[in-house]
Amino acid sequence: MTATTKDQPALRLAGVTKSFGPIEVLQGLNLDISPGERHAVIGPNGAGKSTLFNLISGMFEPSAGDISLHGKSIAGLSPHRINRAGLARSFQITNIFHRLSVFENLRIGVLARHGVRFGLFRPVAKMRMVNEETADVLARVGLASRRDDLAGDLSYSEQRALEIGMTLTTGADVILLDEPTAGMSREETAQAVELIRSVTEGKTLLMVEHDMSVVFSLCDRVSVLVYGNILATDIPKRISENHGVQEAYLGEEAA
């Protein structure tokens, strides 16, 4: 008998390899992330973090190995199908519609989730539900007071909050965040950490994050990616004490 999806890791990498021509950028990664876990991937520039996120979210296809979501293979599926399967990714590069309002940006995701087309006539009851769900996400990411402002007029950290909100509108339970606090002040970072903690409650989070204080305060476990290999996976405290990691990465960061 096969195990039920509840017993499966939320996300599993099994021998995931990616080559660009002769260069093997990811070299057979194995990693299980449990449902509800918050997991960080850290590593020096060029280690393969973006490539890994591109594989998981369907932008690239693995050269070998498998990626599964709740026990079902998603390797090689389109980003859209992976999203429908329950995984959403927020990008390092801002991915919002600057000339739409904050509310409209969020509503696009909710509409897409419910399969409502952008036609002239929409069922009233369905639109009410869409608007209520949108308002819920708006409040959860702390942007209720900015509801009708253009997304392009938001501050940088508010735009990042909006992007996180857009991942929530899809209803995904596995969220990928790419450097969510990059470019933020210390105060903005602290707010972003609290926001991420609250909106990912009960969900599975995989994030690329360079700021170790963010990793320490938010993540259950950390994987260190160096030259396309996972050097170590452990709780943040043990990662920071790991001599191999310090030499390969943390030492370099501190230098």
Ligand SMILES: Nc1ncnc2c1ncn2[C@@H]1O[C@H](COP(=O)(O)OP(=O)(O)OP(=O)(O)O)[C@@H](O)[C@H]1O
């Ligand atoms: N489309 C591509 N074609 C060829 N090589 C690529 C491609 N994408 C990435 N690479 C190479 O793969 C390696 C890993 O790159 P990747 O961007 O995944 O690293 P990273 O850990 O995200 O780095 P950074 O922190 O600088 O964003 C690099 O050597 C990069 O040059």
